[in-house]
Amino acid sequence: MKTAFFAYPGETPIVGEAVKGVIELTDGDSLSIKPWEKMKIVGLKLDDLIRDEIREANLLIADVTYPNFNVYYEMGFAAAVGRPVIPTVNIAVEKAAKRLSENGLFDTLGWASYANAEELHDKLKEWQSIAWSTKFYRPKDHSQPLFVLDCLKKTDFRNHIIAAIDNSHVRYRAFDPSEVPRLTAAQAVESISASAGAIIPILSDDIVDANRHNLRAAFLLGLAHGFDLEPLALQYGNGPAPADYRDFITNSTFRKETFNHVEAYCAQTLIRNQEVSARSRRDDLGLLGQIDLGSPVAEYETQQLKDYFIRTAEFARAIRAEGGVVIGRKGAGKSAIYFQVITSLQKDRERCIVDLRPASHNLSEMRESLLSVVAVGVFDHTIAAFWQYVMLLEALLKIREDLLPKSKNNFPLQERIRAIEEEFSLDESVVSGDFTSRLKTAIDLVVSTLANARSDRDVRSQITNLLFERPIPRLREAILSFADYFSEIVILIDDLDKGWPPLQVESHDVATIRHLIEVLNKIQRDLSRRGLGFRHLVFLRSDIYERLVEQTSDRGKYNVIKVDWSDPEQLRHLLWERIVSTLDKSHHEDAWAAINPEIAPGVTAIDKLIESSLRRPRFLIDVMERTLSFAINRGHGFVTTDDVNEGARQMSLYLVSDFAYEMRDLAGTPEDIFYAFIGAPAQLSHEELESILARNSLGLEIAEVVELLLWYGFLGVLDDQKRPIFIYDRAYDFRRLEAERGPVGPSVQYSINPAFLLGLTKA
Structure with missing residues (x-):
């Protein structure tokens, strides 16, 4: 009989009742479920006991209906020690799925949704087909051994951490939500598995984006402990901390103390960086597992960048x-x-x-x-x-x-x-x-x-x-x-x-x-x-x-x-250089064939991913990484049509939910502006477009918002042959695009960029 450990917040009655019901329904099944309340805690440390339970179980079931730091930590720990994970979501709880989607960690995982114990029981009977486990590890990155979880708002506490790292001269990689808003589970696994050290700030509740940041922090801390990596979890002040990892948090209340903690940890990281890594598990994953696309953000890939930089x-x-x-x-x-x-x-x-x-x-x-x-x-x-x-x-x-x-x-x-x-x-x-x-x-x-x-x-x-x-x-x-x-x-x-x-x-x-x-x-x-x-x-x-x-x-x-990357051939060449940079020359053509099959007559995987990326190098590397992650974790020897479609779908969801923040920050539009187009047709007349925008509080004139949507590539205009023309088709020459649109009137037709359409469906 297989055993599953069920992690969920204890203070959520609706989830607790469903868990209690599913345990009764699985009595006698081939899967035995143990909820965290059944642990024998007397005389033992709770956090140690939970980690032992996860190691001994065949599976972790984690309910994420209500985001909980302990549960996220346990999912990270389970992934690192090789245990399959099933996130579950009670969709009867209002906005539960929306909260989960906004976090981003589950973009490459998915989850099992349920409304009652019977539905959850039916899902868990298929646990072997729906459980998520990761094989997408990276070998240790000796050139940039430190990983840093950055914050959206650059507070003094955060700036002191970065300054102390710079003083230590340790090269580092980082996840910066102001550059790439979403951290997927696969990217988190890659980042921690490649590191000799990790610095993870814990933010106080009153800081902007603190909840999303601290959930990421919990997941990363769980990964680090599962990989036997002792991170520096640094918390400003002495606020409360989650039970699973409160003993691992270091508190700091002033600048000098932060500098001392960080500089001492950086020195330890340099020592650990000399140790042989036992986590290089990519060779047994076939050709796909040996491909390393590098980071989509150049700031955190300065050492490897020379290997695949295109001298334009x-x-x-x-x-x-x-x-x-x-x-x-x-x-x-x-x-x-x-x-x-x-x-x-x-x-x-x-x-x-x-x-x-x-x-x-x-x-x-x-x-x-x-x-x-x-x-x-x-x-x-x-x-x-x-x-x-x-x-x-x-x-x-x-x-x-x-x-x-x-x-x-x-x-x-x-x-x-x-x-x-x-x-x-x-x-x-x-x-x-x-x-x-x-x-x-x-x-x-x-x-x-x-x-x-x-x-x-x-x-x-x-x-x-x-x-x-x-x-x-x-x-x-x-x-x-x-x-x-x-x-x-x-x-x-x-x-x-x-x-x-x-x-x-x-x-x-x-x-x-x-x-x-x-x-x-x-x-x-x-x-x-x-x-x-x-x-x-x-x-x-x-x-x-x-x-x-x-x-x-x-x-x-x-x-x-x-700097203009509007040419698809140039973007295709960019991916080629990244894919072959870490492979022996004899594998170059085979690797390209493995990631670029024909998925429709005359359309290859790379063609679709380029059109899903708004033709931005950073987005293209991101969507290719997501697609590779799906293929590897599904045990595929090459990228399939389903992998490409799922990668494009997740990228579309990202564009709809997070790309709007870039428009907000640079142009002042509402952060949910794209949500106004959910369910809208792919092609719109000017009147239909104005009607959609008029239903929302924009803070700007409608005409100005339309121009911004054209500038950022969300909208294109239809030419005489009814083909959509987007700003990157005109080398980002906005005046040229405006000229092709002509005078605003009933005859003007717009097209929503296909890269957004999957994320705008009502299903």
């Missing part, structure tokens, strides 16, 4: 550019170019590369701080001075960092470095911090200096005294004094717009970027005249750049490098 024309232009702006939509691959430009340029030892990526600081917060003490009329003067000071200081700090190793046996160089450290007060707090912390320090300095200014003239005078009269000229001269070691300085800036507020971009936000670019051009002219080469690249989202040129009289002023 845009990359070549970025390498050659003396100054430019690299633009593209979120997920289009800008950061991949950023990292590979750094890698390529670093080969010249006479080149100083200053790579700046603020980990958290929001430029809009900076703008608010400055506007609070600076009249609008002198904002431009202030922000220009601020950027010139910050860029020159960052260049000098990077020069110092690069020269320190060379100064060990060079006393004159040591003295030159010591002189600039004294002149500019480069103490430990400055040089050990990151760009984010120094940016905030510089803002605080400006704000505190200007707080007592009585007039615009007073502000200008104080800014001139504070920055222009002494620090900026001295910083410039200090940089030039090291021209005998460096022939060129290259500044690359990414992610300045990453934390933009959940409203439309404001003029002062764009002005902040415009002044940064103008300051970089000014520094280039100043240093070049003195014989020191200087180049710069600023990486921006497309919507920010569009606003930038609207405020600029000369539209040709910026050297623009546009």
Whole structure:
């Protein structure tokens, strides 16, 4: 007889009654169910006993009708120790399935739904066919051994954790919900199985997205303990913690304590990273199991990126550019170019590369701080001075960092470095911090200096005294004094717009970027005249750049490098490079055939997945990973039509539920805007479209919302042959798409993107 351990929240009577009923109904069946209340707890630790029960059982049944941290932990633990898992959901409970879908962990699992004990009993009789188990492990990633669960809102507690990791110089991968909103169970298993360490913050209930974050944390902690990996579960304060893992939580109440915990753990991770992993179980999964697509987010794949990075024309232009702006939509691959430009340029030892990526600081917060003490009329003067000071200081700090190793046996160089450290007060707090912390320090300095200014003239005078009269000229001269070691300085800036507020971009936000670019051009002219080469690249989202040129009289002023992946052949090549990068050359064609069968006459799996991805590289890698996960966990030797369809369906659900957050954050539309189209026909007249939008509170004019839906690819327009044309079919040229739409009127026909349709069905 097979045994099952049933985990569920004890305080939910409707679930408890169903469990009690199903146990009675299974009496004498081939499956014996043991609920957690039947454990003999006296004299034993509850958490240890639960883990033992899961190990001894053949199956874990976990009711997730009401999200519960202990239950999520137990599911993670069961998956890691190789026990099949059946999530169950009582659909008689209002919004139970919706809550589960919003979480994202179950995108590649599914669940057994029931309304009463009899229905649950019928489902569990088929437990071998509906249970989920994972075989999708990864070998240990020695190049990036640490995994970090990031938070949606970048609080001080979170920023202290990231800063401490940066100080430890341990390379890490992360799940960042602001980049990829959903963490599936398969991705969680991959992330933890590949790690020598994991840092998992536990958030207090009053933090935005805390519940979803802490459920992910519980699942990841269970995985880590099942894989015999001791994570650092760090909780701010001393709040209550779930029984299953409360003994494993470390509390921190102030910055120094957080730094100490994280830096000590990072040191342990480096030691564990040298140990041989026993979790490399992919070889016995056939060819599919050996495919490693890498991360869809370039920031967390910096070491492997070189193995499958495609050297596009845009990359070549970025390498050659003396100054430019690299633009593209979120997920289009800008950061991949950023990292590979750094890698390529670093080969010249006479080149100083200053790579700046603020980990958290929001430029809009900076703008608010400055506007609070600076009249609008002198904002431009202030922000220009601020950027010139910050860029020159960052260049000098990077020069110092690069020269320190060379100064060990060079006393004159040591003295030159010591002189600039004294002149500019480069103490430990400055040089050990990151760009984010120094940016905030510089803002605080400006704000505190200007707080007592009585007039615009007073502000200008104080800014001139504070920055222009002494620090900026001295910083410039200090940089030039090291021209005998460096022939060129290259500044690359990414992610300045990453934390933009959940409203439309404001003029002062764009002005902040415009002044940064103008300051970089000014520094280039100043240093070049003195014989020191200087180049710069600023990486921006497309919507920010569009606003930038609207405020600029000369539209040709910026050297623009546009990252565009609208060509299906280019996307197909991207997948090929990722798939073959980890395989022996003799397996390349076989692996491609295994993941790209023909699923309909003239249509291959990759064709369908490309059209399910809105032609964004990040989305394409994500949907391919989901499809692979389904195929491997179902024991398939190659990707089947069902695997592709399920991957596309889950991607569609993700787009409907989570992609709207990107629109909300960048454009100010409601986060549930796509739900208005549930059950709508695939093609709509303009009147039908307006009728749907008029039923919802949009916060924007309907005409503006229609334009946004076209811009983000949710809607396309029908051409003369009634074929849908989406913005990526016109290389993201919105004016061209608008021209094809023509004057708004009864004849205009729209099409909902097929990538969304599966997620909009009522079934």
